[in-house]
Amino acid sequence: MIAGALDYRLPETVREATEQLAVEPRDTCVIGGGTWVVPWLASGERTAGRVVDLRRVAELRAIRATDDGVLFGATVTYSDLVRGDTSAGPLRLLALMARGVTGGVQIRNQGTLGGSFVAARPSSDAPTALVALDARAVVRGPGGERRLAAVELLAGAMRSALAPAELLTGFELPLQQDGGIGYVKLKRGASSWPLVTAATRLELDSSGRLEAVRLVVGGATATPLVIDVSTVLGSQGDVAVLAEVERRTSAAVVEPYADVLADGSYRAAVAPVVARRAVAMALADARRDRSGERR
Amino acid sequence: MVSDGLLGAAVRKQNGDRFLTGRIEYTGDLRMAGMAHMAVVRSTHAHARIVAIDTERARALPGVIALLTGEEALGLAEPIPHNLDPAGLGGQHAEIRCLAVDRVVYAGEPVAAVVAETAGEALAAARAVTVAYEPLPAVLNAQDALAPDAALLYPGWATNEMIAGETADGDFEQAALDADHVIDGELRIQRTSAAPMEPRTYLAAWDERAQRLSWFGTTQNPHPMRWVLAVALRLSESQVHVVAPPLGGAFGLKMHGHPEELLVAILSRMTGRPVRWAESRAECLLAAGREQRHRYRAAFDADGRIRGIEDELVADHGAAAAGPGWGMAFVASLAVGTGYDVQCCRVTYRVVVTNRAPWSGVRGFGKESANLLMETIVERVAETTGLDPVEVRRRNLVTADRFPYRTATGLDLDSGDYHSLLDKVLSKVGYTDARERQAVQRAAGRHVGIGIAFELTPEGADIPGALVGGYDTTTVKIAPTGHVTVLTGVTSPGNGNETAIAQLVAGRLGVPLELLDVVQGDSSLCPYGYGNLSSRSMITGGGSALLAADELGQKLRTVAARMLEATGPDAVVLRDGFAILVADEGHAIPIGAVAHAAHTLAFILALGIDPAMEATCTYRPPNIRHLPDEHGRISPFASFSNAVHAAIVEVDPETGVTVLRRHVVGHDCGTVVNPAFVDGQVYGSVCAGIGLALTEELLHDADGVLRTDGFKSYLLPRATDLPQIELLHQCTPSPFTALGMKGAGESGLGGAQAAIFNAINDALRHRGARIDALPASPARVFAALAQADQAVAA
Ligand SMILES: Cc1cc2nc3c(=O)[nH]c(=O)nc-3n(C[C@H](O)[C@H](O)[C@H](O)COP(=O)(O)OP(=O)(O)OC[C@H]3O[C@@H](n4cnc5c(N)ncnc54)[C@H](O)[C@@H]3O)c2cc1C
Secondary structure (H helix, E strand, C coil): CCCCCCEEECCCCHHHHHHHHHHCHHHEEEECCCCCHHHHHHHCCCCCCEEEEHHHCHHHHCEEEECCEEEEECCCEHHHHHHCCCCCCCHHHHHHHHHCCCCHHHHHHHCEHHHHHHHCCCCCCHHHHHHHCCCEEEEEECCEEEEEEHHHHEEECCEECCCCCCEEEEEEEECCCCCEEEEEEECCCCCCCCCEEEEEEEEECCCCCEEEEEEEEECCCCCCEEECCHHHCCCCCHHHHHHHHHHHHHHHCCCCCCECCECHHHHHHHHHHHHHHHHHHHHHHHHHHHCCCCC | CCCCCCCCCCCCCCCHHHHHCCCCCCHHHCCCCCCEEEEEEECCCCCEEEEEEECHHHHCCCCEEEEEEHHHHCCCCCCCCCCCCHHHHCCCCCCCCCCCCCEECCCCCEEEEEEECCHHHHHHHHHHCEEEEEECCCCCCHHHHHCCCCCCCCCCCCCCEEEEEEEEECCHHHHHHHCCEEEEEEEEECCECCCCCCCCEEEEEEECCCCEEEEEECCCCHHHHHHHHHHHHCCCHHHEEEECCCCCCCCCCCCCCCHHHHHHHHHHHHHCCCEEEECCHHHHCCCEECCEEEEEEEEECCCCCEEEEEEEEEEECCCCCCCCCCHHHHHHHHHCCCCECCCCEEEEEEEECCCCCCECCCCCCCHHHHHHHHHHHHHHHHHHHCCCHHHHHHHHECCHHHCCEECCCCCEECCCCHHHHHHHHHHHHCHHHHHHHHHHHHHCCCEEEEEEEEEEEEECCCECCCCECCCEEEEEEECCCCCEEEEECCCCCCCCHHHHHHHHHHHHHCCCHHHEEEECCECCCCCCCCCCCCCCHHHHHHHHHHHHHHHHHHHHHHHHHHHCCCCCHHHEEEECCEEEECCCCCCEEEHHHHHHHHHHCHHHHCCCCCCCCEEEEEECCCCCECCCCCCCCCECCCEEEEEEEEEEEEECCCCCCEEEEEEEEEEECECCCCHHHHHHHHHHHHHHHHHHHHCCCCCECCCCCECCCCCCCCCCCCHHHCCCEEEEECCCCCCCCHHHECCCCCCCHHHHHHHHHHHHHHHHHCCCCCCCECCCCHHHHHHHHHHHHHHHHC
């Protein structure tokens, strides 16, 4: 039950949306899917006089190939990814992530990746996966458009770096070689938020040596943590690679995040395990890819 | 002659289609002309003085009709009558008001209430009420509350101890001297909630002209609820009409004593409007239960025979309440010993008030804790003696030839064959093979654990001095059309007992189920009853329905015999919709025709018998004993269902995450009326036990404010967390109750929790680790392993 009355807006273009948002930005709440906003308004965690619902803005729901990658709209839902053609490129990792989103078909149909990103919850899935893809965020405000590395849009736990009058319109995902992907999350049960997540993509050279790898750990810290694993490049033996991934992750988690589901020391202790499992998954995926097996 | 044609049939739930397709009317679906909505302003402090309540801004908001503070409510209602006053058993009495006056004692306590035209407007107004608090020192756990210098919750009390007592007093010290081994330990059980699908909802309508209150709501006990409202509102009980619409689960939460039950009524009288309140999930999760710490000792011999048990239970109740919650600590202490032949027990309990939301009734009602404690002890006996845990159970469980068996706490166990139930479960799970596989898996580094639990569930309680009755009443009547109506004092939390009662009556009267309606939950229509609690509905509601059906059946057969020119009622049988001549089955009259004739030809066909085509009977189980025995002990339960559980878990040693691989349960609740409903109860109860073992826990911040206020933080098991639950039945009828029925509804939970807990410790044992607290969260299991590794390294 939402307390009191709301001025509800349903714009059809990005321009209309930004205009409606610009009137009273501090008293306005943007809705992607509303799966966070509606419960917040109901519980009183957030109050707003106006909501601007983006669901009718068709351009925000598009996924488009560009010369240097994929342009990914802010209101693309998990179901869009699960149902769409995601057999190649950066969308593959997002689809893998999307398939594990909970809350049933209602949440997967309704929740948007943009909404998840702006909500900036450490335990959410999308931010970690998008940062692992090296996404750039596209932001539209009264002063025009700006682009920044997605990770920079995450200012802290539950805090985005968007200005009140700014809209996230989407993400640019750079083109990538086909390689291996891995996404692993640790939870307390099906209903629990993830405690720690890890998303990775990597490439092997023709002789099976690691040529490129990007590993991001979520939930262990307030914002997704890019783990520098450059020391494993060129390695071939999995055991050594995985041990190094664990060491690097362990060293990187300095100020662990804590919430009601798990304390910081536990998250710090298991983050290396989750990271290692994601990389192991990606290595297996890359080999399957190279051996021509169907994924 | 009577028949039991439908006994044991998996008849489908009456109205089941309406539940499934969303057409059933819950309280939240009811609409009344002029209905307004209530929202509650709740304390944001665990303990504080209320300095001022500013309602000005709220009153000015759109749609606001009325606003009520605790001060104002003082003149409008009496304190809430206690469901189970601890003072009656030598404890301390607390006066509970529907709204706090002067002082709040927990975060979430109702401080003011608002009525507005819409629920949203009521909520907005409630949020606009500003309360100035002066914080007072809060005690947030039982240990702090018992400290000599602890802040007191209630000024009139000498300590924060609500009640303490002893339920058994054996010579444990002697047993300890005689025994080969003595172990001690601590078991900490977490704070959890009932969490029904449907939160609490109430709708009250005061009729000023008739001076009558109609009250609709989520209550398990409509007649006692009527008493609460009448007493608190200074009305006669005949001025109050209570209706309990279908419930979406109750689990003990919906027993009376909640402030909002009264608030809607006060506000309806104040405003002249029907007033409804629907609880939010966050409010619903305030309701607590079960948090307790056991300090135990056990004395036993090298052969695994347990000589004695000592247990000190300390329950962290939260603030005092008018509900029956504290009784769970008392029942837990009564149930210690469960189905084991341990005559030397020393059991004490203490219920402590703290500055958190109070206990409400919750499924298991303390019995689950006793089972968990016993099964923990048995497992540790096995560990110490090197015996297989199954063998320790075999050597200590009460054998089938010893019933009725009086336990150390005075309970009279009715009947059972615990050993054969154990064997059935072991064979189903393939125990020997599972142990062999476990050894292989362990050698490969896997942490697989097997846990067994025996579970005893005392059911059908009658609590002396409280409106918690162990007997109940049913009226069965037949209309001239042949339509049968069953009016019963027991209610259904959604479990289908109305259908099972219908089955019994239909079987006895020989009428098809389609011609039979069961009416429950209406204080004006139904005979006085105690509703639904303590898995009592079939023993008492079914038992009284059988008696009433037989009495009415006797009348019908008398009338039919006269119509058929037979010798007397015994010459006629009621079956398949007909009154049939036993000696010549070709001669039969439709039962409807018999009913019609009885109504219209009473001076011919009903001469010499009571012509009313109805009967009202009460069933009182003969084995509840309130007169104390020579040790001062009573046995307040009508039946003792039992179960054996076997759980196989795998723990991920790198993360502490537990996965339940298999869960087998063998259940014995005596005669089963409808196996589909019993299965449903056991499945649900086992799932609840899985949640208690692994994930459920109410957690608060350092200021005592609840943080687990939704289902993403209060973690119930979901379908994908569960294995296929493998259920088998054994039937050992009770020699005492009608048809040999025992309660079904609560059993499952304590045993599942215990079996999983034991399985986890079994998985950790070879690493030298164990946990003594629940839930078995990944962090807790991980920490236990890390600690054991450190101990090895040191
Ligand atoms: C039962 C349940 C299960 C869930 N399971 C998961 C899960 O498994 N994994 C997971 O990650 N999350 C989960 N969620 C959380 C949430 O539903 C998702 O993260 C979802 O993607 C949030 O997106 P949304 O569009 O609904 O957000 P909204 O509620 O619409 O918005 C969230 C925030 O972002 C802002 N916002 C939204 N879109 C924009 C935009 N384009 N520009 C600027 N600001 C914007 C809003 O103002 C708000 O502050 C679950 C939620 C529920 C209720």
